[in-house]
Amino acid sequence: MSSTTDKVTGKVNEMAGKAKQVVGKATDNKGMRAEGAAQEAKGKVQSAVGKAKDKVKGAVDRM
Numbered sequence: 001m002s003s004t005t006d007k008v009t010g011k012v013n014e015m016a017g018k019a020k021q022v023v024g025k026a027t028d029n030k031g032m033r034a035e036g037a038a039q040e041a042k043g044k045v046q047s048a049v050g051k052a053k054d055k056v057k058g059a060v061d062r063m
Contacts, residue, residue: 003057006050013043 001009020036023029 003050003053006046006053008050010043010046010048010050013046014040015043017041017043 017036017038017040020039021033022036024032024034024036
């Protein structure tokens with residue numbers, strides 16, 4: 001995946017995860033809250049990977 005794709009996918013997963021956590025909290029569904037937390041964490045990792053790819057590309061371009 002490209003860095004942009006990683007960052008966008010990451011943000012989408014973060015938002016979906018946060019929404020699942022809110023729904024889980026509102027409905028007292030611990031499974032939904034846990035699933036949301038996991039999805040949010042996955043999104044944060046994806047975003048970080050995208051940012052890292054940008055930094056590597058920037059370093060390579062300066063060579």
